Amino acid sequence: MNSTEDRRITRTKEAICAALVALIEEKGFEALSVKDIAIKANINRGTFYLHYKDKFDLLDQTLDQVVQDMERILLEIRLVSVADFKETWIPKAIATKLFEYFNDNASLIQAILVTKGNFVLVTKLKQLMLKNIFEKDEAISIKKEKLLVPCEYLASYIASAHFGVVQEWLDRGRRETPEEMAEILLNITFRGPLVAAGVFS
Amino acid sequence: MNSTEDRRITRTKEAICAALVALIEEKGFEALSVKDIAIKANINRGTFYLHYKDKFDLLDQTLDQVVQDMERILLEIRLVSVADFKETWIPKAIATKLFEYFNDNASLIQAILVTKGNFVLVTKLKQLMLKNIFEKDEAISIKKEKLLVPCEYLASYIASAHFGVVQEWLDRGRRETPEEMAEILLNITFRGPLVAAGVFS
DNA sequence: GAAATAATCAACTCACTGTTCAATAAATAC
DNA sequence: GTATTTATTGAACAGTGAGTTGATTATTTC
Numbered sequence: 001m002n003s004t005e006d007r008r009i010t011r012t013k014e015a016i017c018a019a020l021v022a023l024i025e026e027k028g029f030e031a032l033s034v035k036d037i038a039i040k041a042n043i044n045r046g047t048f049y050l051h052y053k054d055k056f057d058l059l060d061q062t063l064d065q066v067v068q069d070m071e072r073i074l075l076e077i078r079l080v081s082v083a084d085f086k087e088t089w090i091p092k093a094i095a096t097k098l099f100e101y102f103n104d105n106a107s108l109i110q111a112i113l114v115t116k117g118n119f120v121l122v123t124k125l126k127q128l129m130l131k132n133i134f135e136k137d138e139a140i141s142i143k144k145e146k147l148l149v150p151c152e153y154l155a156s157y158i159a160s161a162h163f164g165v166v167q168e169w170l171d172r173g174r175r176e177t178p179e180e181m182a183e184i185l186l187n188i189t190f191r192g193p194l195v196a197a198g199v200f201s
Numbered sequence: 202m203n204s205t206e207d208r209r210i211t212r213t214k215e216a217i218c219a220a221l222v223a224l225i226e227e228k229g230f231e232a233l234s235v236k237d238i239a240i241k242a243n244i245n246r247g248t249f250y251l252h253y254k255d256k257f258d259l260l261d262q263t264l265d266q267v268v269q270d271m272e273r274i275l276l277e278i279r280l281v282s283v284a285d286f287k288e289t290w291i292p293k294a295i296a297t298k299l300f301e302y303f304n305d306n307a308s309l310i311q312a313i314l315v316t317k318g319n320f321v322l323v324t325k326l327k328q329l330m331l332k333n334i335f336e337k338d339e340a341i342s343i344k345k346e347k348l349l350v351p352c353e354y355l356a357s358y359i360a361s362a363h364f365g366v367v368q369e370w371l372d373r374g375r376r377e378t379p380e381e382m383a384e385i386l387l388n389i390t391f392r393g394p395l396v397a398a399g400v401f402s
Numbered sequence: 403g404a405a406a407t408a409a410t411c412a413a414c415t416c417a418c419t420g421t422t423c424a425a426t427a428a429a430t431a432c
Numbered sequence: 433g434t435a436t437t438t439a440t441t442g443a444a445c446a447g448t449g450a451g452t453t454g455a456t457t458a459t460t461t462c
Contacts (some may be wrong), residue, residue, distance in 0.1 A: 006407070006408065006459085006460065006461080007459085007460065007461095008407085008408050008409070008458095008459065008460070009407095009408070012408085012409080028317075029231065030230065030231045030257065031257070033448090033449060033450085034449075034450070034451090035448085035449060035450085043409080043410090044409065044410050044411070045449095045450090045451095046409080046410070046411080046451090046452085046453095047408080047409055047410075049450095049451065049452080050408075050409080053451095054450080054451085056231065056232070114317065114320060116229075116315065118319060118320070119315060119319070122365060134398075143399070146398070146399030146400075147397075147398055147399050148388060148392075148396075148397050148398070148399055149385045149388055149389055149397050149398075150385070151398075152369055152373065153366050153369055153370075153385055153386075153389070154389065154394060154397065154398050156362075156365040156366050156368070156369035157362045157363075157365055157366050157386075157389050157394055158362070158394050159365060160361045160362050160364065160365020160366070160368075161357075161358045161359070161361050161362035161365065161394075162358075163361065164323060164357040164358055164360060164361020164362065165354050165357050165358050165361070167357070167361075168353055168354055168357035169354075172353065184350045184351070184354055185354075185358075187349060187350055188350055188354070188355065188358050189393075189394055189395065190393075190395060191349075191393060192390075192391075192392060192393015192394065192395070192396060193355060193358055193359050193362075193390055193393065194390065194391060194393070195349075195393060196348075196349050196350050196355065197335075197347070197348055197349070197350075197352075197355050198344070198347030198348050198349055207428090207429060207430080207438070207439065208428085208429065208430095209427095209428065209429065209438085209439050209440070210438095210439070213439080213440080234417090234418060234419085235418075235419070235420090236417085236418060236419085244440080244441090245440065245441050245442070246418095246419090246420095247420090247421085247422090247440080247441075247442080247443095248439080248440055248441075250419095250420065250421075251439075251440080254420095255419085255420085
């Protein structure tokens, strides 16, 4: 009756997850089969079904983990001061931590961003923004009355944009450091895309 | 030897496309089968294979059509004057036309935005921006030297953000008119998300 | 070392795939 | 309108993967 997981389970799940990532990169999620996963992970196909209902369940569980990790990092936003917020949108330290997480799990993130994972992650970020920034009535939040456009569209705009940049960074081979990426993203969001583009120089 | 398509082919393809849209909304693209499509479209399953290699081919061809339509509308940007550009990023008329297209094909667009279609459309918009705005050396283009951040990230940011807002609009049931949406989108992009949010009021 | 449990292996049913071919229906061409 | 061409149908086919089961083996935990 120990809370720690049997080593065999851990090893099997890790092998399955690694196989999933490799196969998504190889042929895309729709085209891969449970049989493919079993072969790539060097496990019996029946073993897969001891842990997951089907390949969709596997993707869902994998996504859940990423969402949890992301939420944990992002919710540190509560600790920031108003001054920081007005200057840099979200603290650069938080953004950097997020990019470090994406950096450490690059293959996984890149793989799930080309599945419905993109939609799931964008939706989660949007929800967090709406809940923690546009809704709450604290010092850090933005008053709804001050909004010049509906907050749902603002949240969708920013959330979607951010993951677009993350994906571009991963696709280009992560040439910039996490800190540089945080700087770029905050720069665009803080100044606005067109000012950052130098249109009004 | 006529260039026009046999009426039967047109009807069959339209039925297949409509079935695809309905089924994506119903159970998602990964989970739907060719058999599902044939039943929903009221055609023989063998007929499907007379027109498409498999369901992936169907999605690809459907996406190609949307990409072509979008490109046709967007490339009218070439006709705009520099003054218009500096004032509204892309002409409001173009943005409105795009939203009208999305409005007329709402089910289709909403269905493909939850497949890899999101990635395909964002990538296309990004490419068009890089080619027509950041790369060219004409009056309308933005000089690369003036950029404060790499243009690939700017393009990814804006392209991704725009389709995020389109998806939000579709998911919320298209409460705003195409013109209002064009206004909102241009407002955010032109002023920057945080100014539009009233942070600096 | 003993008990518990995870992984394996083989077998099986089921559903969907992708293809074929003869028969039929509907379009186009004259 | 009739003839010709062509799309669609229907049925049958082998092939592949899904998901499950039960007995057996291997590994881990206590």
